[in-house]
Amino acid sequence: MLSFFKMNKSFLILLLSIITFIGNVNAQEIDFTEAEKAWIKEHPVIYHGYDPTWAPFEFYNEKDTLYYGIIADYIKIVEDKTGIDLRPIPNITWKETIKKLETGEVDLATGISSNERRKGFLNFTKPYISFPLVIVTRKDYDFIGDLKDLNGKEVALPTGFYTSEMISRDFPKIQIIHADGVKEALKSVSFGTADAFVGNLAVVSYYINKEGFTNIKIAAPTRYKNSDLSFGVRKDWPELVSIVDKVFEAIPPEEHNKIKLDWIQVRYEYGVNVGKIVYITGILLLIVLLVIVIILLWNRSLQREIVKRNIIEKKLENSLSELEKKNDEKRAMLKEIHHRVKNNLQVVNSLLKFQSRKLKSEEAVTMFKETRNRVLSMAMLHEKMYRSDDINQIDVQDYISLLVEDLVKSYTVDKQIKISIKIAPVNLMMRTLVPLGLIINEMITNSLKHGFKNRTKGEISVRIKHLEGVRYEMIIGDNGNGIKEGHKSTGIGVKLIKTFTKQLNGTLEQLDMPGAVFKLTFDKIGVS
Structure with a gap:
């Protein structure tokens, strides 16, 4: 037994080469039926759908406008063994591929997973590649x-x-x-x-x-089985399913592994499949020897891969540490910016207040007061951001409550106005809260100016909740006098509300409720 392990190195290499050559020769001999050969002849060119952004399996390279990936390598094998020209459909997305497969506008998808719904309009080959x-x-x-x-x-x-x-x-x-x-x-x-x-x-x-x-x-x-990829073929082409299955069955294991390793830079542990070797040689001793050599070579490759991966992970850790340091510096800088913006807005507010004292027109004084409230709503938000531990988030309930309370105090001296604020737990960022705060400012100002004339008390309410995805809803209004039928306001406040609603990709509608109550449906800005 030891003599076999000590055999001449050149003889071992020659033996492995002969075995590989025999396996490749056998793999090339595919026994297509006469019906399959006729089908191939009748279909020299087939266009297929794909996902142009699903690397490393398949992707469309914009630089050279070519189709690449693991699936592209398997398609090349099918083309070589059958003579069929499999061409990717230009400028198609995966969403379009699925839709057109279902309507029959696309005949074939070369990398698709089977499920019950898709089985209704496609036949599937046996899976040719699988990952968890x-x-x-x-x-x-x-x-x-x-x-x-x-x-x-x-x-x-x-x-x-x-x-x-x-x-x-x-x-x-x-x-x-x-x-x-x-x-x-x-x-x-x-x-x-x-x-x-x-x-x-x-x-x-x-x-x-x-x-x-x-x-x-x-x-x-996940608890799901592996992601198995097959060719998905239109229902009336069963011959193509049989043809492709035969091609895939003829591919030797080492060629499968080579395709994967050419594209995937991550370590996987594959078992050694020696079943095909039984058909190549009847000498049991040579089979055992071949398996041992493959295992030794594979273990050596794994060791090199482990060392390589440890080096990469160390570099990634160093890069992450450097990025965290830079992020800390950026956070400090942003907090300082928020602080300075808040101070500048307060200076603007003070100047407006000083200037308004010189005005004699009541209408002008009111306009200056409304402008000051708008400035204060933005200054308050920057103050919250400056004092928040997380510059990306603030307490929305606290911000809106303070904003409404300040507005009520500035307008109602002899009225008892109840404030009701209910904000569901939401994560709204600066780009959303600035226009939202200004809309609230305009709405509450209108309620305080017009909603409680000839009244000694009333209620103002604000409700915000998350709908789905990036969509949110705000119900805001009062239980006061309401808006007279047919009344149309053309003031700057209405224009501002429309502008900020559009900025939030929102819609605004008046609800059929006592008083003046509105529903604003809007997007969380900055999210795809």
Whole structure:
């Protein structure tokens, strides 16, 4: 037995070369039926749909306008073995591919997962490649061990991916945010506008390495089976399914592994499949020897990969530390900016107040007073940002309560006005709160000026809640005199409300309720 381990090195190399050559020769011999050969002859060119942003599986390179990826390599093998020219459809998205497959406008998708809905309009080949589905979060996020831990959280998923259907069905409490591709979905997790992403491990690894997402991690596997990819073929082409299955069955294991390793820069542990070797040689001793040599070479490759990955992880840690240091400096600078803006706005307010004392026109004094309130609403927001521990978030309930209270104090000397503020837990950033605060300022000012004439008391209320995705709703108004039928206001306040509503991508409508009550539906600005 020891003599076989000590055999001449050149003889061993020659033996492995002969075995590989025999395997490749066998792999090239595909026994198509006469019907399959006739079908191939009748279909020399087939156009297929794809996802142009799903690297490393498939993507469209804008620089040289060519189609690349793992799936493209498998397509090349199918073309070589069959003679069929498989051409990607120009300028198509994955969403369009799925829609046109269902309507019959597209005949084939070369990298698609099977599910019950898709089986209604497609036949599927046997899966030719498979990777696990994983959960991705930021490194500083709370522990996530399973999809159920994401109930009530926002998960970013690309539009048209079957994972959306599965998660919506099995975890209805998870809020799904749709993004234009994997890159944008991962970016939303990295930037903190989404809590997590669920997707293919190979795709996640590719984009983490390529885009340099140093603050996100693979948090946990999912309970779903691996993401299996097949060719999805129109229902009336069963011959193509059989043809492609035969091509894939003829591909040797080492060629499968080579395609994966060419594209994926992450370590995976594959078992050694020696079943095909039984058909090549009947000498059991040579089979055992071949397996041992492959294992030794594979272990050596894994050791080199471990060392390489440790070096990369160390560099990533250093880069992350440097980024955190720069972020701390930026936070300090932003807080100082908020402080100075607040001071400058207060100076503007003081000048307006001083100037208004010289005015004799009551209308002019009122206009100056309203302008001062607008300035104060912005100054108050910058003051909150300056004093907040997190410059990206402030206490919305506290900010709006103080804003309304200050307005009521400035307008009502002899009236008893009850204030009712109910704000659901929402995360609204500066770009949303500035126009929202100014809208509230105008609405409350109108209520205080016109809503309680000839009255000694009344109530003003503000309600804000989250609807879905980036959409929010505010109900604001009073229980006062209301707006006379047919009355149309053309003042600057109305123009400002319309401008800021448009800025928030919002809609404003008056509700059929006592007094003057309005509903504003708006977007959280700055979120895809």
